[in-house]
Amino acid sequence: MSDPKTYPSAPVELPLRLDDLEPTPVEGCASCTELAKVRDWARAGNDRTTVTDCNVFLARHxxxxE
Ligand SMILES: [Zn+2]
Structure with missing residues (x-):
């Protein structure tokens, strides 16, 4: 007896709004503080590539x- 189960495909929502999900610098970490500073500069200059790069490094803390 076959009873094929059908799994409802759950919609996978990817976090596309990175602006709302930015990692925060870890307090006391000089590298995080520096990255946050660079990120602010990059954002002020509309350099979204650098902003994203900084976020990646911040998230990897x-x-x-180091
Ligand atoms: Zn850090």
């Missing part, structure tokens, strides 16, 4: 930087 502490493996992504």
């Amino acid at each position: 502490p493996e992504g930087h």
Whole structure:
């Protein structure tokens, strides 16, 4: 007897609004503080690539930087 189960495909929502999900610098970490500073400069200059890069490094704390 076959009873094929059909799984409802749950909609996977990817976090596209990165602006709302930015990692916060870890207090006391000089690298995070520096990255946050650079990120602010980049945002002021509309350099979204650098903003994203900084967010990636911030999110990798502490493996992504010393
Ligand atoms: Zn850090």
